[in-house]
Amino acid sequence: MPPAVSKCTDVQTNLGDGPLTDIEYTTEAAEIERLELLLSSPSDELVSMMGRLRGDILILGAGGKIGPSISRMAKRASDQAGTPRRIIAASRFSRLEAKSRLEASGVETIAIDLLDAQQLESLPDVKNVIYLAGFKFGSWGQPSLTWAVNSYVPGLVMDRFRNSRIVAFSTGCVYGLSKVAMAGAIESDRLQPSDEYSMSCLGRERIIEHFSRENKTQAALLRLNYAVELRYGVLVDIAKMVYTGQTIDLTMGHVNVIWQGDANAMAICALEKTSSPPLVLNLVGPELLSIRRVAELFGEIFNKPVHFDGTESSTCFLSNGQLCHQMFGYPHVPVRRIIEWTAEWITESRTTNNQPTCFQERNGNFKGSP
Numbered sequence: 001m002p003p004a005v006s007k008c009t010d011v012q013t014n015l016g017d018g019p020l021t022d023i024e025y026t027t028e029a030a031e032i033e034r035l036e037l038l039l040s041s042p043s044d045e046l047v048s049m050m051g052r053l054r055g056d057i058l059i060l061g062a063g064g065k066i067g068p069s070i071s072r073m074a075k076r077a078s079d080q081a082g083t084p085r086r087i088i089a090a091s092r093f094s095r096l097e098a099k100s101r102l103e104a105s106g107v108e109t110i111a112i113d114l115l116d117a118q119q120l121e122s123l124p125d126v127k128n129v130i131y132l133a134g135f136k137f138g139s140w141g142q143p144s145l146t147w148a149v150n151s152y153v154p155g156l157v158m159d160r161f162r163n164s165r166i167v168a169f170s171t172g173c174v175y176g177l178s179k180v181a182m183a184g185a186i187e188s189d190r191l192q193p194s195d196e197y198s199m200s201c202l203g204r205e206r207i208i209e210h211f212s213r214e215n216k217t218q219a220a221l222l223r224l225n226y227a228v229e230l231r232y233g234v235l236v237d238i239a240k241m242v243y244t245g246q247t248i249d250l251t252m253g254h255v256n257v258i259w260q261g262d263a264n265a266m267a268i269c270a271l272e273k274t275s276s277p278p279l280v281l282n283l284v285g286p287e288l289l290s291i292r293r294v295a296e297l298f299g300e301i302f303n304k305p306v307h308f309d310g311t312e313s314s315t316c317f318l319s320n321g322q323l324c325h326q327m328f329g330y331p332h333v334p335v336r337r338i339i340e341w342t343a344e345w346i347t348e349s350r351t352t353n354n355q356p357t358c359f360q361e362r363n364g365n366f367k368g369s370p
Contacts, residue, residue, distance in 0.1 A: 028350075028351055031350055031351065032351060035229070035230055035231070036068065036069060036072065036101070038261060039069035039073075039229055039260055039261045039264065040069045040070075040072035040073040040076055040261070040264070041073070041076070041261060042073050042076050042077035042080060042265060043262075043265045043332060045265070045269060045328065045329065046073070046077045046265045046268055046269055047077050047080045047081050048081070049077075049268070049269050049271075049272050050074075050077045050078050050080075050081035050083055050268075051081040051082070051083055052272065053083070053128065053271060053272060054127060055085065055126060055127025055128050055165075056085045056086035056087070056088065056124070056126040056127060056128065057074050057078075057085065057086070057087050057088070057126065057127075057128040057129075057130065057268075057271075058088045058090060058123065058124070058126040058128070058129050058130070058161075058164075059071050059074070059087070059088070059089045059090065059129075059130045059132060060090050060091075060114060060129060060130070060131050060132060060133055060157060061090075061091055061114070061131065061132035061133030061134065062089035062090060062091045062102070062109075062132065063089075063091030063092060063093045063094060063095060063098050063099070064091070064132060064133075065227075065232055065260075065353070065355075066132055066169075066227060066260060066263070066264065067089060067091060067098070067132050068089075068098050068101065068102055069229075069260060069261070069264055070130065070132070070264040070267060070268065071087060071089040071102055071105075071107045072102065072105050072107060073261070073264045073265065073268065074087045074107075074130075074268055075087040075105060075106050075107050077268065079106075086108055086124075086126070087106070087107045087108065088107070088108045088109070088110060088123075088124065088126065089102050089107050089108065089109050089110070090109070090110040090111075090112045090114075090123060091109075091111070091112065091133075092111065092112070092113060093109065093111050099111070110123065114133055114149075114153050114156070114157070115148060115149070115152075115153060117156055120156055120157065120160050121160060123160070125163075125164075126161070126164060127164055127165065128164060128165050128167075128271050129157070129161050129164045129165065129166045129167070130166075130167050130168075130267060130268065130271070131154065131157055131166060131167065131168040131169065132169050133149065133153060134149065134150055134169065134171075134201070134204075135149035135150055135200075136171075136197060143196045143200075146196055146197060146200045147196075147200045147203060149200075150197075150200035150201055150203060150204045151200050151203030151204050151206075151207055152207075154168065154204045154207045154208050155207045155211065158207065158208055158211035158212070158215070158217060158219075159211060159215075161217075162211065162215040162217050163217070164217070164218075165218045165219070165271050165274045166208070166212075166217060166218070166219045166220070166274065167219070167220045167222065167267055167268075167270045167271055167274065168204070168208055168219065168220070168221055168222070168278075169222050169224055169267070169283075170201055170204060170205055170221050170222060170223045170224070171198070171201050171223055171224060171225065172185070172223045172224065172225030172256070172282060172284065172317055172318070172319040173193065173197065173198035173201060173225075173317055174191045174193050174198055174201050174202045174205065174223065175189055175191060175192065175193075175223075175317070175319065176191070176192035176193055176194050176198070176317075177194075177315035177316060177317060177362065178315060178316065178317070178318045178319075179314060179315055180253070180254050180288070180312075180313075180314055180315065180316055180318065181314070183288055183318070183320055184256065184282075184284070184288065184318035184319045184320035184321075185282070185318065185319050185320060186282070186319075186320045186322070186323070187223075187280045187281065187282060187323055194363070195363055205221055205280075208221060208278060209221075209277055209278055212276045212277055212278050213276060213277050216276050217276060218274035218275060218276055219274050219275070219276065219277075219278035219279070220270045220271075220273055220274045220275070220278055220279040220280075220281065221278050221279070221280045221281070222266075222267055222270060222281050222283040223280070223281065223282045223283060223284075223319060224258075224263065224283045224284070225256045225258075225282065225283070225284045225317065225318070225319045226255065226256065226257050226258070226284075226357065226359065227257075227258055227259075227260040227263045228257045228258070228259060228260060228338060228342075229259070229260045229261075230341055230342055230345040230350070230352075231345075231350075231351060231352045231353045232352065232353040232355060232357070233257065233260075233357060234255055234257055234357050234359045235257060235294065235338060235339060235342045236342055236345075236346070236352055237356055237357055237359060238291065238294055238295050238298060239298050239339075239342050239343060239346045240346060240352070241295070242295055242298040242299050242302060242304060242306055243298070243302055243304065243346050243347075245304070245305075245307065246307070247307040247308065247309045248291065248295050248306065248307065248308050248309070249308075249309050249310050249360050250291060250292055250308050250309065250310045250311055250312050251310045251311070251312070251313050251360065251362065252291065252313065252316050252317070252359060252360045252361075252362060253290065253291050253292065253311075253312025253313060253316060254288055254289060254290055254291065254312065254316045254318060255289050255291060255316065255317075255318070255359055256284040256285055256287070256288065256289065256318055256319055256321070257284075257285050257287075257289060257335060257338070258283065258284055258285040258321075258331055259285075259331055259332075259333035259338055261332075261333065262285075262331035262332055262333060263283055265328075266283060266324065266328045267283065269328055270328075273327065281321075281323060281324045281327070282319040282320060282321045282323065282324055283321065283324055284319045284320070284321035284324070285321065285331055285335060286321060286322075286325060286330055286331070287335050288318065289335065290312075291312075292308065292312070294339065295308070297339055298339065298342075298343055301339075301340070301343040302343065302347070313362075
């Protein structure tokens, strides 16, 4: 993997075009740390924004897949901008390792159950909040908990931090299935969620919009679709299936992805773009990726045959990120490079999260572990 960098504005130069094996890996912990450093490397744009932003930053739901790297990126960007501030990561922290690693990087941590209003009230007052909490994997068969986490908790947060700027993650699933020929839904398109998970996420958006309007709370809603890195994501799922000879279902034939480091930087930068009613942005990469072509690329790299089943549907969960790119610029890490990095990661049998994204699901049947 290329060395961690502090500036990502010229990814061709800073990250290099060579393989990830340019650096010798000695232990699994060293591999993960190098990847975490890469995912948390702030862009020049983010460092500049941090120089203008005032106030501490609280990240809610920071123990999940995105939380650790976005928390570390916020800390590193603040330090590089010369604007000391508290970066506070709050979560249940079911993985204690994530908590200790954050603390080692200078991020404060608070163990909290966001469903407990009294615990939420005990959090420190801050000017800036990034809201990551959500319930997707395991939501199938638990509709009441899904709605509690995805719709009720955001209301508690919006009331508690009514005087803060709040950037909240949502999902492109709120659009429902979009026609591939239209290249993905845009922010003004009609929302047509079709299952309990996506409807509860629309509930999250409506609750946040209500409190933003009612209390004049500055907010932004980021419809993410899909963040990827080398241990988790759609590209890891496809790479594993190709590498192990599994058959790939082509029904969900197209997808959007964005490098998690780029998504992190854009999300933090959105603190400067909040408004009432909330700003709404699709947080996605610019490419409309063919599952078939991505699998074939992995097959070429691995020198393995690729097995397909079914045919591509005319509709998929797709979003158009044009508005986001106009505001924050294009992602710095191109998809082809992520594919190459992922292929090497899988070939070297490095650590993955073993949590499939279920990107093939068309009915919200997300049964996996959270």
